[in-house]
Amino acid sequence: MLRRGRRGYGAQGGCRRRIRRFLEPCLLLLLHAGESHGYELLENLDSFGFRGNPADSSTIYRILRSLEERGFVTSEWSEGDSGPARRVYTLTKEGNIYLDTWVVDLEETDRILHSFFREYHSHMKTHHGNDDEKGKE
Amino acid sequence: MLRRGRRGYGAQGGCRRRIRRFLEPCLLLLLHAGESHGYELLENLDSFGFRGNPADSSTIYRILRSLEERGFVTSEWSEGDSGPARRVYTLTKEGNIYLDTWVVDLEETDRILHSFFREYHSHMKTHHGNDDEKGKE
């Protein structure tokens, strides 16, 4: 334990995901396209652009169970096909609505992010080349 | 303690910020515009669009100290003006570079977010009106 010297704010260990709870809406969207099981969802998550930062399976399974507890998906064990039994998840009507509220929330995230970019670029436009002036130690 | 019945994933207590560690680049950008102290930064954070979700002062002060520990800002006590003494923070050259890496990171966040929106809208375009078909309970 204690894999790095630093602790607290800015130590950057453990949690790499940039947008909080972002895998949840991704899973909801995949399930909106049709019922599926954890392992398959895990593979299909690549369609969202997490490059070099694939989702962790334990996180996926935990999110799926949490979605079921809240009534946003239902699940059933499906056997018979090939390989081990799968728990197949289906989006409910509530899950559909929940996905829509997630989209609204992510649009707000997008607004906040772009409000930052706007501030950044407008500031850099008026202060370009001043980096020698500022930030001297 | 235990302010809500639910626990674990999806319980939505405690942390409301959507983008992880987002206050850090905001503070860095404000400091790029000129030295400042915690209380003032806290007020100026409104310029980034967190509507109805103002930053918590304890978080700000902790981020500032962490930035100083990592050499991205320096601080000095300034007395004499009016009111209690203030700890005034100045961005260092390293802090400037760190802000730039933050911008690159946030651009990646933006790409991921828009990759979600793209998937969402392209899926909804081909499946519009099918909500009665899907998601039945």
Added chain:
DNA sequence: TCATCTATGTGCAAATAGCACCTAGATGAT
């Protein structure tokens, strides 16, 4: 038989971040 793939899961720890609360100087009103 054994490695490997598919599939689901548990235990743990680190990091983020909000809430409640504390300290203390300055300022102004009663």
Added chain:
DNA sequence: ATCATCTAGGTGCTATTTGCACATAGATGA
């Protein structure tokens, strides 16, 4: 003079998110 309030910085605690290590177990093929 006392008290409330504003300014300014801070601590302690806790919930939540999330990744890593690891466990379990059926199926499949060499």
